[in-house]
Amino acid sequence: MENRSLVTIANYTKEKLLYLIEMAHEFELNPNRKILDGKVVATLFFEPSTRTRLSFETASNRLGARVIGFADPKVTSGTKGETLKDTIMMVSNYADIIVMRHYLEGAAQYASEVSPIPILNAGDGANQHPSQTMLDLYTIYQTQGTLEGLNIYLVGDLKYGRTVHSLLTAMRHFNPTFHFIAPDELAMPQYYKMYCEKNGIKYVEHQDFDSHTIADADILYMTRVQRERFTDLMEYERVKDRYLLKKDMLFRARANMKILHPLPRVNEIEYSIDDTPYAYYFQQARNGLFAREALICDALGITLEDIRNNNK
């Protein structure tokens, strides 16, 4: 049987990404369609989340599915020693699809190999966050009118930030130029730089973060320093406030430049920026609903045509 799990965005072709963007757009036009009537969606969150879990659950509810799951693994039998495999096998007895966030890189891949039902990776450690990437692509397309040939600046924690790893992987189809702005300690890992080289993705590395550096950005993608991934909290303290985007850094920005952030923000974007036309991170998070409606449907074998023909 075809494995319809979403573990990494790297598995998706350009056509598939564009198809899912079209599907997400269909859901933006009408997010309430009872196309998952009778289905059960399980959300298993082994790590904290606000947006990803709530938008997956809202997506399920708006499509007529029921939701089971947990937001805190401490309330599960994992605390008694139950393995991830057994947890997945149990939940697959009850649900039609599993959305899982886990703190270990590779956990989603493993779950997809043992699960008889589709797994949607809602973030695995510092590795990948493919559903975030779908909403990021949707947002970039929505704001720029294209995904082709854009200047995308990734700022902050490029080492542990799984959202930037996934975004970079997906953008290989669209001839981007990436600019990596990070302190040495949080630089883009060699693995992803080699990935860029292998896939013909242009990139430039910077340490300065000022109005000149970001003047030709189409997308300025800010990220939080991922405190939870540090083994040395002193190092976290040294780097955590290195890159703060201030309003007075935007006066050279392109008219249509948009600031994205997967959120939560801690101290990366001044609050005064929220009211500027550049800020787009709250709309970006809103798009998570539509992108995740599309991903759930696709994983359950529901097509764009099915959605357009659905009258419920």
Ligand code: CP
């Ligand atoms: N962007 C994101 O993954 O947010 P949450 O951690 O709140 O789900």
